[in-house]
Amino acid sequence: MSDEQAVPTTNNFLKTIIDDDLKSGKHDKIVTRFPPEPNGYLHIGHAKSICINFGLARDFGGRCHLRFDDTNPAKEEQEYIDSIKESVRWLGFDWGEHLYYASDNFEQLYQWALHLIKQERAYVEDLSAEEIRAYRGTLTEPGKESPYRNRSITENLNLFASMRAGEFPDGTRVLRAKIDMASPNMNLRDPVLYRILHAPHPHVGDAWKIYPMYDFAHGQTDAIEGITHSICTLEFESHRPLYEWFLDNLPVPSRPRQYEFARLNLTYTVMSKRKLHELVQLGIVDGWDDPRMPTIVGIKRRGYTPAAVRSFCESIGVGRSDSWIDISILEECVRADLNETAPRAMAVLKPLKFIIDNYPPDLVEEFQAANHPQKPEMGTRTIFFSREIWIDSDDFMEEPVKGFFRLTVGGEVKLRFGYIVKCTGVVKDVAGNISELHGEYDPASREGIHTADGRKVKGVIHWVSSAHAVTAEVRLFDRLFNDPNPDRGGSDYKQFLNPHSVETLQSCRLEATLSSADIETRYQFERQGYFRQDPKDSLPGKLIFNRIVTLRDVWAKK
Ligand code: ATP
Ligand code: MG
Secondary structure, eight states, rough: OOOOTOOOHHHHHHHHHHHHHHHHTTTTTTTEEEEOOOOOOBBBBHHHHHHHHHHHHHHHOOOOEEOOOOOOOTTHHHHHHHHHHHHHHHTTTOOTTOOOOOOOEEHHHHHHHHHHHTOOOOOEEEEEEHHHHHHTTTTSOOOOTTTTOOOOOOHHHHHHHHHTTOSTTTTTTTTEOOOOOTTTSSSSSSOOOEEOOOBBBTTTBOOOEEEEEEHHHHHHHHHTTTTTTTEEEEGGGHOOOOOOOOHHHHOOSSOOOOEOOOOOOOTTTOOOHHHHHHHHHTTSSSSOOOOOOBBHHHHHHHHHHHHHHHHHHHOOOOOOOOOEEEEHHHHHHHHHHHHOOOEOOOOOSHHHEEETTTTTTTEEEEEEEETTOOOGGGGGEEEEOOOOEEEEEBOOSSSOOOOOSBOOOOOOEEEETSEEEEEEEEEEEESSEEEEEEEEEEGGGSSBBBBBTBBBBOOOEEEEEEOOOEEEEEEEOOSSSSOOOGGGGGGGGGGGBOOEEEEEEEEEEEOOGGGGTTTOOOOTTTTTEEEEOTTTTTTTTTEEEEEEEEESSSTTTT
16 A cells, blocks of 8 residues: 555554564564455445454554455355455555455365364264254253264264265254353354355355355464454454364464454444345345445445545544444545545536626636635636526525525625626516526626625625536435434334435536546535546436535534
């Protein structure tokens, strides 16, 4: 990652641990990994994990692997593998040659399962899934040992070989570790190591009829890769003793240490893959990359920048206690980044025609407008002025409320980069709707906000010349849910969907320069927010802009 992309890094408990491990000589180089299961698209929570793992490797001169924990072919697909790689890269991280798949270790894991059988530390179980559950006991009662627990080594080896050979139907048998059915830690009550599944695998094809459980693959795969600091979320804390039991009982090549941190919980959204899947499947959103989704592909399409997401992940820190982060913090990081980098432009989203009766009909003036008010190095652009312009209908009130400083009949307003104009009349259609405004300009008022006779105007509004404007569709996105914690509805989280999470405006009028807008450029439409062309639906000749974020937090006052 280049210096330019680097974000200021603050201290956290993981950095302290790693710092100590390097100073004490326990490790001379650290190795971390980001280990997704390829069963869905990555979301902003995963971004936290990616930034932690790749960020630590970057900060301490180590390396970070991208590893697919692909032990469940029933839910995994190549589509997810491809998209996960793209999302990690988009966030600005690079695994170099260190791309791994847990499934590349399936033969080794199988050999280690045999090893456990031979040590009388694993057995083939014939009980059904339901019986296994019933025998497992509860948090307050010990479990009961299976009648198959004490099979001979030979019988176990034969049965396990037959499982691998595909001789039994799905679900008829499993391989279990023989640990302790009375352990207070439920994960140690003879956990399942292998299950039968006649399903092809997206990475290793149809070589296998049995698949290791996530818990049997995850820690050993870390050990094979030489991961020094195996960083995961807190729900794996109670799995750590099991992972350590595997390391103790298998001839693994290294001994990673696991450290847990609190997952990211973000308000006004859901992050469970099951729920995200459901939103896509039910057509509530327009795919995984719907700009309202908390997925990386969604926020990318919307126009969030990788730098903003990284600075968000850095700013929320890394801790060990569960907490909620308000989504406005993420939005603020996006604003802070775009405020620095986005060129300004004028766009009229709800156009109302304004005809300047005292302006010569054939005259066109060209004004130079700064692309960024504080950054002259970002240059200027030409904007055109003519007799007919568009202004935003929200900037006019026929009967102004108190404190309305924009345009009213008889009132004056400054056109940004242009003249002061006065509204002299309103034209209405038969239904009584305003169809156009008429007015006059003050030729001496191009510079500044004073009229020729020295009167000062309060309001400044944006506008575009109607002869030069380009037409565009603009999609105003808002939060997908209108409740801070949609998950409190359990499976009924959909009751909290925000019915106004998108408003599509046709016939918006944008300044001429935007006709050749680069798809990657994010603009600040003055007084409106930050916008970017939709990379999926925009076509040559059909401009579609997405609102990335508003200029201010409009939810704060709600
Ligand atoms: P599931 O395991 O239910 O499919 P998951 O969200 O845990 O879903 P993984 O692909 O296993 O998905 O996640 C990859 C890594 O990202 C894991 O190490 C996990 O701990 C981490 N992760 C997932 N969700 C979050 C989150 N909200 N905040 C931080 N890290 C997360
Ligand atoms: Mg997981």
